[in-house]
Amino acid sequence: MMRKFLLGILFVPFLLTSCCKDKTLNITGEWSLISVETRAVTIGGEEVDVYIAFNADKSFQIYQMLGTGRYRLYTGTWSLLDGVLSGKYSDGTFWGSSYDVELESSNTILKLTSKSAVAEVDTYKKTPIPDSVKSNALLPK
Amino acid sequence: MRLGKTLPSLFLFLCLACSKEMRIEEGNAMEAVPAYAAAKISNSPEYSSSNILLLKLGQAPDTEMLAAFRMKGIVKIERLFSSTPGKEEIERKFNLDKWYKATLEEGAEHTNVAIRVAAVEEVMAVQYNNLLEKASDGIAYPYTPDGLSTRAAETARFNDPARPDQWNYKNYGSFAVSKNAYAGGDINVEDVWAELTAGDNSIIVAVLDEGVKYNHPDLAANMWTDEDGSHGHNFVSDGPITWDRARYENNRNVGDTGHGTHCAGTIAAVNNNKLGVCGIAGGTGNNDGVKIMSCQIFDSGRSGGLAATAAAIKYAADNGASIISCSFGYPGGTFRGDKPYIDYARAEYDALCYFESTKNNPVLDGSIAIFASGNDGDPYATYPGALSNVISVSAFGPDFLPAYYTNYGPGCNIVAPGGENGHLNGAGELTDKCMILSTLPKELYGADYGYMQGTSMACPHVSGIAALALSYAKKLGKTYTTQEFKDMIVTSANDFDSRINGQKIRGNSTMDLTKYRKQMGTGSIDAWKLMMKIEGVPSKLVACGQEQWVDLSDQFGTSSPNLTYLKVEVLGNGKESLGLAKDPDIRYGRLFIHPTKIGAAKIKITAVGGGAAVGTDKKTGGMQVSQVISVISRNFKSDNGGWL
Numbered sequence: 001m002m003r004k005f006l007l008g009i010l011f012v013p014f015l016l017t018s019c020c021k022d023k024t025l026n027i028t029g030e031w032s033l034i035s036v037e038t039r040a041v042t043i044g045g046e047e048v049d050v051y052i053a054f055n056a057d058k059s060f061q062i063y064q065m066l067g068t069g070r071y072r073l074y075t076g077t078w079s080l081l082d083g084v085l086s087g088k089y090s091d092g093t094f095w096g097s098s099y100d101v102e103l104e105s106s107n108t109i110l111k112l113t114s115k116s117a118v119a120e121v122d123t124y125k126k127t128p129i130p131d132s133v134k135s136n137a138l139l140p141k
Numbered sequence: 142m143r144l145g146k147t148l149p150s151l152f153l154f155l156c157l158a159c160s161k162e163m164r165i166e167e168g169n170a171m172e173a174v175p176a177y178a179a180a181k182i183s184n185s186p187e188y189s190s191s192n193i194l195l196l197k198l199g200q201a202p203d204t205e206m207l208a209a210f211r212m213k214g215i216v217k218i219e220r221l222f223s224s225t226p227g228k229e230e231i232e233r234k235f236n237l238d239k240w241y242k243a244t245l246e247e248g249a250e251h252t253n254v255a256i257r258v259a260a261v262e263e264v265m266a267v268q269y270n271n272l273l274e275k276a277s278d279g280i281a282y283p284y285t286p287d288g289l290s291t292r293a294a295e296t297a298r299f300n301d302p303a304r305p306d307q308w309n310y311k312n313y314g315s316f317a318v319s320k321n322a323y324a325g326g327d328i329n330v331e332d333v334w335a336e337l338t339a340g341d342n343s344i345i346v347a348v349l350d351e352g353v354k355y356n357h358p359d360l361a362a363n364m365w366t367d368e369d370g371s372h373g374h375n376f377v378s379d380g381p382i383t384w385d386r387a388r389y390e391n392n393r394n395v396g397d398t399g400h401g402t403h404c405a406g407t408i409a410a411v412n413n414n415k416l417g418v419c420g421i422a423g424g425t426g427n428n429d430g431v432k433i434m435s436c437q438i439f440d441s442g443r444s445g446g447l448a449a450t451a452a453a454i455k456y457a458a459d460n461g462a463s464i465i466s467c468s469f470g471y472p473g474g475t476f477r478g479d480k481p482y483i484d485y486a487r488a489e490y491d492a493l494c495y496f497e498s499t500k501n502n503p504v505l506d507g508s509i510a511i512f513a514s515g516n517d518g519d520p521y522a523t524y525p526g527a528l529s530n531v532i533s534v535s536a537f538g539p540d541f542l543p544a545y546y547t548n549y550g551p552g553c554n555i556v557a558p559g560g561e562n563g564h565l566n567g568a569g570e571l572t573d574k575c576m577i578l579s580t581l582p583k584e585l586y587g588a589d590y591g592y593m594q595g596t597s598m599a600c601p602h603v604s605g606i607a608a609l610a611l612s613y614a615k616k617l618g619k620t621y622t623t624q625e626f627k628d629m630i631v632t633s634a635n636d637f638d639s640r641i642n643g644q645k646i647r648g649n650s651t652m653d654l655t656k657y658r659k660q661m662g663t664g665s666i667d668a669w670k671l672m673m674k675i676e677g678v679p680s681k682l683v684a685c686g687q688e689q690w691v692d693l694s695d696q697f698g699t700s701s702p703n704l705t706y707l708k709v710e711v712l713g714n715g716k717e718s719l720g721l722a723k724d725p726d727i728r729y730g731r732l733f734i735h736p737t738k739i740g741a742a743k744i745k746i747t748a749v750g751g752g753a754a755v756g757t758d759k760k761t762g763g764m765q766v767s768q769v770i771s772v773i774s775r776n777f778k779s780d781n782g783g784w785l
């Protein structure tokens with residue numbers, strides 16, 4: 001009986017640490033991609049423009065314009081556990097990767113480091129998504 | 142019209158080929174004509190007008206030449222193409238300055254005159270004035286509104302009361318149209334009207350056809366008008382435009398049918414005027430529809446032939462048209478390959494080249510010709526539409542399946558609604574609603590609107606969508622070469638093949654569909670897709686370090702897996718940017734690629750639009766179309782293209 005109590009005592013601090021870490025990582029809000037790895041928002045000369053809204057109800061919207069054309073809207077749900085962000089699109093497709101999350105500069109800079117075979121660091125700045133982007137975005141086919 | 146080599150003509154040619162000279166009867170005398178003269182005659186006298194010849198001359202006729210012509214039975218000779226000030230150089234480039242129209246004296250036998258005139262040294266070529274036919278049965282069914290409100294009426298963008306009966310714009314699969322109507326089997330234009338454009342009044346579409354009724358209440362506001370107040374020209378009579386000259390033989394009207402007026406209405410009937418029908422590029426009701434130019438080449442059922450068509454094409458070029466909509470042609474199989482057609486109808490082809498090279502809008506470096514593929518039910522398109530660099534349109538019915546009459550196979554580049562009679566509605570009754578509703582001359586039918594069917598009706602759908610695309614591109618400040626624009630049109634298509642199997646039901650009969658599989662070009666045209674191409678197609682995300690397939694439906698339509706691909710080229714320094722160890726290629730209709738670096742590349746992919754091979758001088762085939770796909774490589778990707 002004592003042993004079980006001790007185990008309970010041991011586990012509780014660990015659980016408290018995880019919850020606290022996720023609570024300090026408040027990623028809700030609207031974000032704009034500002035770099036991919038060390039690149040500015042172009043890759044190989046193609047403009048990459050991405051806005052993400054992480055909502056408090058665990059839904060998200062991504063407005064992305066890759067290269068040319070209109071912004072495409074992707075929606076789905078996200079979750080943040082132990083500092084790892086993951087998600088699924090509304091069509092059932094999982095994100096291409098989950099991400100280690102870091103917030104900097106008073107939570108105005110969000111760094112997502114992919115947990116893919118070769119990590120990619122994408123940096124976002126807290127930015128309101130322009131109405132012009134939201135109103136004209138197309139749902140992907 | 143049925144063309145083909147006649148035995149007498151072939152016999153004459155062979156005789157001339159064997160001898161250096163032949164003797165031609167002229168009056169009571171015989172005239173010696175050198176054998177080489179026959180070789181200058183490039184087409185057949187079958188189904189040609191008997192009082193006209195087209196001559197290509199090495200020099201402008203002088204007094205001596207005119208006298209020689211007169212002796213051989215020509216009473217009048219005039220330039221086929223009137224010269225336009227400032228365009229002399231391009232007219233010379235396409236040899237339009239060399240073509241003449243010769244009128245024969247009454248009673249002269251035109252094959253006789255042709256061979257004698259061909260013997261004149263300065264004559265480079267002689268062509269009979271072959272006649273063409275419309276790509277429609279020419280039967281119209283007057284429209285009677287049934288006064289029923291429908292779901293379509295409730296959601297329509299425009300207030301034109303007959304719009305709900307135009308399934309070709311929005312097909313709800315209504316049993317009122319057909320028991321087999323297929324929801325979504327349309328040109329997907331309504332969102333374009335709602336969000337992007339419905340036309341631009343600086344864009345002119347020339348309808349080469351019967352005369353367009355320019356004072357039709359649902360067309361008048363969108364008619365092109367020149368400084369003299371005319372809305373086009375009648376190239377048959379060289380007089381005023383006409384549209385109501387019925388002519389009866391055996392109780393059947395073989396004269397005007399309203400064909401031109403009907404085609405014009407599909408392109409640009411005035412939208413949102415609380416009247417009649419909608420036109421694809423008919424505007425929003427604010428005088429912003431594209432303009433229709435009537436280039437009349439059929440008059441009271443009579444074709445003006447090559448001469449009229451050629452002159453009409455040049456007129457369209459010289460008066461600002463950016464598109465010619467041509468619901469006519471030769472019967473399928475008349476020509477096998479581009480060269481025989483070009484040789485046969487050289488004057489018409491020269492005019493076509495001239496038109497395509499004429500810049501009449503800020504978007505393109507030239508102009509676009511769109512043709513009907515023909516109604517013979519043949520496994521190839523008719524010419525001129527079958528030319529490898531010209532768009533030819535086949536037809537589907539409200540069931541979103543090939544219409545029973547449509548040509549298919551090589552040379553047929555894309556499909557559009559052409560209507561199809563014989564369908565039963567939900568009550569088991571024959572209905573006209575399964576055909577295409579558009580404007581008609583009231584003088585002929587007692588109604589301003591009515592239904593027709595044919596690839597004639599399919600062709601103006603593509604012409605109208607092309608006009609919409611020009612309007613939108615102009616709005617966005619985009620520019621293209623004509624080839625790029627044609628490529629975009631032909632690849633803005635939806636899958637049409639996956640439902641082509643087994644049989645289809647039309648009325649009380651069935652129709653086998655097997656022969657149409659993979660024979661309907663790139664698929665069914667989609668107006669929204671074309672506008673999205675004009676906006677720009679987003680790059681595709683690919684994963685670094687992986688071999689993978691990239692779907693090409695954004696570039697080539699949802700029939701992309703079924704197309705024949707010819708070439709894949711990585712442009713600029715894309716290979717280095719992506720770290721491609723080997724060139725990407727097409728496998729099973731998708732792009733196979735293995736990037737090894739984070740980077741981007743533009744990849745140009747060339748395919749055949751309409752057939753298994755591109756048309757050549759010797760064989761009718763499809764159009765070569767190219768699209769550029771942009772690819773961005775990063776360390777991972779999602780399966781649906783989403784960024785995270």
